[in-house]
Amino acid sequence: MLSSLVIVLLVGVLIGCSGQAGGKPKVTVWYLWGGKEGEVVEQTIKRFNESQTKYQAVGLSVPDEQKIKVSIAGGKGPDITDSFASNVAQYAKEGIALPLDDLINRDKYDLSDFIPASLEQGKYEGKYYALPINVTVTGMFYNKKLLADAGFKEPPKTSKELLDVAIKTTKTNPDGTIDTLGFPDYPGNPFETLTYGFGGEFVSKDGKQAAFDSPASLEAMKLIYEYNKKFGVDNVKQIQATGKWLDPTDPFMSGKQAIRFDGPWLSTFMANNNIKLDYGLAPLPYLDGHPEFEGSGENASSIFYIAKNSKNVDGAWEFMKFLYSAPEMSKFTGGMGNIPARKSSMADPVFDKIADAKLFMKFAENKNIKSPPNISQMPDILKKVVKEEAEAVFNLKKTPEDGIKAMQQRTQDLLK
Numbered sequence: 001m002l003s004s005l006v007i008v009l010l011v012g013v014l015i016g017c018s019g020q021a022g023g024k025p026k027v028t029v030w031y032l033w034g035g036k037e038g039e040v041v042e043q044t045i046k047r048f049n050e051s052q053t054k055y056q057a058v059g060l061s062v063p064d065e066q067k068i069k070v071s072i073a074g075g076k077g078p079d080i081t082d083s084f085a086s087n088v089a090q091y092a093k094e095g096i097a098l099p100l101d102d103l104i105n106r107d108k109y110d111l112s113d114f115i116p117a118s119l120e121q122g123k124y125e126g127k128y129y130a131l132p133i134n135v136t137v138t139g140m141f142y143n144k145k146l147l148a149d150a151g152f153k154e155p156p157k158t159s160k161e162l163l164d165v166a167i168k169t170t171k172t173n174p175d176g177t178i179d180t181l182g183f184p185d186y187p188g189n190p191f192e193t194l195t196y197g198f199g200g201e202f203v204s205k206d207g208k209q210a211a212f213d214s215p216a217s218l219e220a221m222k223l224i225y226e227y228n229k230k231f232g233v234d235n236v237k238q239i240q241a242t243g244k245w246l247d248p249t250d251p252f253m254s255g256k257q258a259i260r261f262d263g264p265w266l267s268t269f270m271a272n273n274n275i276k277l278d279y280g281l282a283p284l285p286y287l288d289g290h291p292e293f294e295g296s297g298e299n300a301s302s303i304f305y306i307a308k309n310s311k312n313v314d315g316a317w318e319f320m321k322f323l324y325s326a327p328e329m330s331k332f333t334g335g336m337g338n339i340p341a342r343k344s345s346m347a348d349p350v351f352d353k354i355a356d357a358k359l360f361m362k363f364a365e366n367k368n369i370k371s372p373p374n375i376s377q378m379p380d381i382l383k384k385v386v387k388e389e390a391e392a393v394f395n396l397k398k399t400p401e402d403g404i405k406a407m408q409q410r411t412q413d414l415l416k
Contacts, residue, residue, distance in 0.1 A: 019312065032082055045319075052318070080304060100127075115342070135301060139264075140282045144279060161288075197285060224394055228396060296369070329342050333345070390407075
């Protein structure tokens with residue numbers, strides 16, 4: 001990750017340059033990715049520059065959304081950049097993102113090939129402010145050996161089975177610390193994943209009502225609370241501090257985690273780094289007694305948007321169209337280990353060679369997958385309300401019932 005000083009210096013260089021690059025109008029592309037993922041973005045930029053002679057795209061890794069947002073607000077940001085669908089409404093309302101409808105209509109840009117639920121995530125108050133580059137759903141990874149050693153022939157299918165498997169696969173040391181984590185508490189608090197997996201959601205589809213007061217949310221909180229109470233919050237936190245996410249020292253990859261909730265990038269990392277682990281992949285467990293919720297989960301997306309004050313809107317739009325063409329989306333998401341947001345891209349043979357890609361596509365197509373509504377309050381709901389209240393229950397400072405009650409009230413206050 002780039003240091004703040006390096007980012008500032010590089011941003012200064014880009015700002016200080018004229019609007020020309022190699023004699024062509026420049027398109028500045030900032031992106032959150034770094035490392036190998038950043039290289040995938042740069043390869044896309046290179047192909048764009050080679051594909052036409054009108055514009056010159058220039059990329060920069062800026063792995064800090066707040067810096068990007070502040071730079072755009074100050075008139076010194078990029079022409080085009082990426083973010084997450086949960087920010088679309090806020091960026092639209094605050095004048096950070098440019099409405100795309102005029103460009104879409106002008107060029108008769110066909111949106112019919114996009115996954116409908118993902119496409120909707122780029123909308124706010126009837127206008128498009130972003131387009132989805134991927135479909136992000138979560139699956140349940142499980143260590144086959146750890147489950148078999150605990151007497152389980154298959155992964156848990158319900159919330160009740162999940163807690164049972166988690167408890168029986170957890171191994172502790174003589175001093176009570178956890179040697180092997182049974183519950184999906186790594187890499188972080190699984191409340192959001194569990195809630196959506198159990199058929200719940202945080203806010204109603206119309207974005208007007210808080211929806212935490214549901215059996216799904218309460219059961220998610222109860223599982224977290226019960227597991228942490230049994231094995232100790234400090235012991236769970238110690239495991240969370242062990243190893244590094246998406247690294248060979250990651251507890252799941254080192255055989256020290258029985259159940260893991262994660263996305264397709266986990267499969268890709270293990271395949272690309274030759275991690276030899278006998279694992280399985282299944283849908284998230286559903287709420288006990290409610291098989292109608294089987295296959296439930298949350299659909300989220302990474303998005304690209306054009307800055308409202310872009311100095312080269314036409315160039316940014318041309319880059320976006322290039323990136324979102326079916327072949328380029330396949331290369332881009334395939335290189336990231338993600339699932340593309342275009343149906344035709346999903347059919348690309350490249351995904352036949354990407355670990356678990358087809359299975360994640362199957363998860364994404366389930367009728368019980370939900371997309372959160374695009375409302376400007378969503379970042380505060382996620383980063384403040386959910387984060388604070390879920391942490392309080394995680395730390396056993398609040399009961400599950402009190403945590404849910406607080407989430408419901410605080411969220412409803414934000415939605416007024």
